[in-house]
Amino acid sequence: MNAQTPTKTSRLRGDRVTLAHGGGGKAMRDLIEEVFTDVFDPPGDEDQARLMTQALQDPGAQLAFTTDSFVVTPPVFPGGDIGKIAVCGTVNDLAVGGAIPLWLSAAFIIEEGCEIALLRQIVQSMDTEARKAGVRIVTGDTKVVERGSADQVFVTTSGVGVIPPDRDLRAANIRPGDVAIVNGVLGDHGATILAARGDMALSTDLISDCNSLNGLMETVIAAAPGLRAARDATRGGVASCLNEMADAAGVGIEIDETTLSLRHEVKGMCEVLGLDPLYLANEGTLVLFVPQEEADQTLAAMRQHSMGKDAVVIGKVLDGPAGRVTMRTLFGGTRLVDMLVGEQLPRIC
Amino acid sequence: MRYVEEFRDPMAAKAVLAAIETVIDQIGATRDKPVHIMEVCGGHTHAIFRYGLDKLTPPGIEFIHGPGCPVCVLPMSRIDECVQIAERPEVIFTTFGDAMRVPGTRKSLMQAKADGADIRMVYSPLDAMELARRNPDREVVFFGLGFETTTPSTALSIQQAAREKLNNFSVFCNHITVPPPIKALLDDPHMVLDGFVGPGHVSMVIGVHPYDFIAEDYGKPIVVAGFEPLDLLQSVLMVLRQIQDGRAEVENQYARVVPDAGNPISMAAIEDVYEARPTFEWRGLGEIDASGLRIRQAYQAYDAEEKFGVGYGAGPRLVKEPEGCACGQVMTGRIKPFQCEQYGKGCTPEMPLGALMVSSEGACAAYYQYGATEAAE
Amino acid sequence: MCLGIPGQIIEITDATRLMAMADVSGVRREVSVACVAPANLQNLIGEWALIHVGFAMSVIDADEAEKTLEALRGLGEAQETLEAMAQGDAALEGRA
Numbered sequence: 001m002n003a004q005t006p007t008k009t010s011r012l013r014g015d016r017v018t019l020a021h022g023g024g025g026k027a028m029r030d031l032i033e034e035v036f037t038d039v040f041d042p043p044g045d046e047d048q049a050r051l052m053t054q055a056l057q058d059p060g061a062q063l064a065f066t067t068d069s070f071v072v073t074p075p076v077f078p079g080g081d082i083g084k085i086a087v088c089g090t091v092n093d094l095a096v097g098g099a100i101p102l103w104l105s106a107a108f109i110i111e112e113g114c115e116i117a118l119l120r121q122i123v124q125s126m127d128t129e130a131r132k133a134g135v136r137i138v139t140g141d142t143k144v145v146e147r148g149s150a151d152q153v154f155v156t157t158s159g160v161g162v163i164p165p166d167r168d169l170r171a172a173n174i175r176p177g178d179v180a181i182v183n184g185v186l187g188d189h190g191a192t193i194l195a196a197r198g199d200m201a202l203s204t205d206l207i208s209d210c211n212s213l214n215g216l217m218e219t220v221i222a223a224a225p226g227l228r229a230a231r232d233a234t235r236g237g238v239a240s241c242l243n244e245m246a247d248a249a250g251v252g253i254e255i256d257e258t259t260l261s262l263r264h265e266v267k268g269m270c271e272v273l274g275l276d277p278l279y280l281a282n283e284g285t286l287v288l289f290v291p292q293e294e295a296d297q298t299l300a301a302m303r304q305h306s307m308g309k310d311a312v313v314i315g316k317v318l319d320g321p322a323g324r325v326t327m328r329t330l331f332g333g334t335r336l337v338d339m340l341v342g343e344q345l346p347r348i349c
Numbered sequence: 350m351r352y353v354e355e356f357r358d359p360m361a362a363k364a365v366l367a368a369i370e371t372v373i374d375q376i377g378a379t380r381d382k383p384v385h386i387m388e389v390c391g392g393h394t395h396a397i398f399r400y401g402l403d404k405l406t407p408p409g410i411e412f413i414h415g416p417g418c419p420v421c422v423l424p425m426s427r428i429d430e431c432v433q434i435a436e437r438p439e440v441i442f443t444t445f446g447d448a449m450r451v452p453g454t455r456k457s458l459m460q461a462k463a464d465g466a467d468i469r470m471v472y473s474p475l476d477a478m479e480l481a482r483r484n485p486d487r488e489v490v491f492f493g494l495g496f497e498t499t500t501p502s503t504a505l506s507i508q509q510a511a512r513e514k515l516n517n518f519s520v521f522c523n524h525i526t527v528p529p530p531i532k533a534l535l536d537d538p539h540m541v542l543d544g545f546v547g548p549g550h551v552s553m554v555i556g557v558h559p560y561d562f563i564a565e566d567y568g569k570p571i572v573v574a575g576f577e578p579l580d581l582l583q584s585v586l587m588v589l590r591q592i593q594d595g596r597a598e599v600e601n602q603y604a605r606v607v608p609d610a611g612n613p614i615s616m617a618a619i620e621d622v623y624e625a626r627p628t629f630e631w632r633g634l635g636e637i638d639a640s641g642l643r644i645r646q647a648y649q650a651y652d653a654e655e656k657f658g659v660g661y662g663a664g665p666r667l668v669k670e671p672e673g674c675a676c677g678q679v680m681t682g683r684i685k686p687f688q689c690e691q692y693g694k695g696c697t698p699e700m701p702l703g704a705l706m707v708s709s710e711g712a713c714a715a716y717y718q719y720g721a722t723e724a725a726e
Numbered sequence: 727m728c729l730g731i732p733g734q735i736i737e738i739t740d741a742t743r744l745m746a747m748a749d750v751s752g753v754r755r756e757v758s759v760a761c762v763a764p765a766n767l768q769n770l771i772g773e774w775a776l777i778h779v780g781f782a783m784s785v786i787d788a789d790e791a792e793k794t795l796e797a798l799r800g801l802g803e804a805q806e807t808l809e810a811m812a813q814g815d816a817a818l819e820g821r822a
Contacts, residue, residue, distance in 0.1 A: 199469070336719055612761055
């Protein structure tokens, strides 16, 4: 038995990824092993992960499968990085359907010249977040493209989970009389990224709200047997999410501006740039619909959870018009909250 | 947020609204015989719809949306010229976000960017100058857009560029001034206007006296207003009280920001760098004398029109509006957005025909975004 | 171009070029104070100004702000008085 564990020396040459690292030869193998598989430790050595779970065998259980690509710039920002979002985003897309997330794949498109240290950081974030969320990254891929063909690194994660037989969460379940709940403040991620991009030369202490919400979802499901549907509000903000759900359910939704809460820096950011916080991106914001009579117990349960401390009812579901989202303003007036058109551009005017 | 939230207090709003209702009753204004109040500035139009003030104020007030949206009044030919400059490989074209989606005859700046032009959104002309410092081998052009609120910022930037000899920086000047189009509207026999809510931020630069002619020569009240909902409501109340009293005065509701005399440093910078063009084309209003600014000869090294041979007078003027586009009529308050045939059909924010639907302060965009698709109840 | 927001000047960053750091509700941005520069730039620190496209355009007058708010509050009180009077009238009518 060795008294010491030999330290592994890096076989990688240089600080940056070159086209050789995508060539399929030794350099690629070394990159994959050192940077990716040594950390992720996927099961087996084959081109595919071979997996089984008892839960799939339960009659009425469903396989849930989702995929998402992540191209955020800058790749590292306060509160996270592209790797963290890549795990959270896919875990959340499974969890909001009532699935228990199990396995993720991770594919990387790497720009020639990307710093290897950046890749290591991203992989570490993914590993940390995956463990936190209770999922395993079991298979993946890397490609290297010429300088200029990608922005440092793009990540695609696909995720698989199991929806237990008793669960059927879907937007179409939402009906008039239901209430809409969010788990906390809005817009942290979008505002953080805007500041981090630097092109407006604005600085704040904000951090992204990027987080895995499967734990919170399980809490909600346990507390609210009548839970209709849930989504995580990402690009396009809470407004876009509500519009999609209203459309799918053929109902109207009215939210109350006085219930929406923002960190004061997010408010400041919106005021300076003339942005509407309803459309700011989130990465850890849950929007869910429950029957009115279950609202109190849902909130009580959410507020016990670290990611639901500021959970609040933000609105109610109306008969119609179908697909229309409106908001009672601070002033008691009403305004439409339409789907976002294009990208929200900072106003000056 | 200091100096903002106090002016958004819903309780205070109720009181002002009640006072407004009282005066409206007393002067006998109704939906069929309303008081016509023009809010000149696009920022005010936006605020009215964001806070639902059009629905909260009584039907006896009709808001006529004025031409104070500098993106909206921009003739399509100017966008074409922007695209022309931006398509040059050596140019980094910088602009405020507002202008990105305005359609030109060929394309918008957003489309030109997708086609490969180096077009970048900036928050400030200072950022454009920084880009010029960091990219000495490129020509950085800043799209100088806006009324007198923004004109000092580009004037000061040009002065700074001259001091530093930042010769790869230039401004494509499209600054316009507020008083001339107001006069043009007042001279229009078809316009029915009883009073004005005046542009608060333009006034922090030029002061309140440039509006004296509105009260003295045309006998209409004007109240210079701030941008928070309480500012707007209080200003509307002040206009109504003037009408009730038979007064026509220039009043300053936004005194916390607007000195009556304006800002001498800003005005001096504008005077130093810019001069009035003899005429300038306004979408929907045609050519108006002495309403547009150009860079003086002393600073021609920083004038993109000189550098790139484009600009007012250099190309064909008065590009025809696209078929069915009624921006001109909406912008001068002759019709409401939803009365335009194309509104919501051939003209939407995704596929705009004209600037009013694309600029965040255009009346059509405000109506569309906040849902004022039919006349207020 | 109307979008302006009150911000507080918290630091002078470049006295020669008249640049300062402004804070709007925790969002910080370097702005030019050329339009509002007093003889001693340090006197700007702590003042609130209207910030527009990276320029402090006007120092906010706290007294005027208070006057405006007072006028608004006055309306509120007048309104309450009117409502109290109306309630009084209604009560009287009820009794009559």
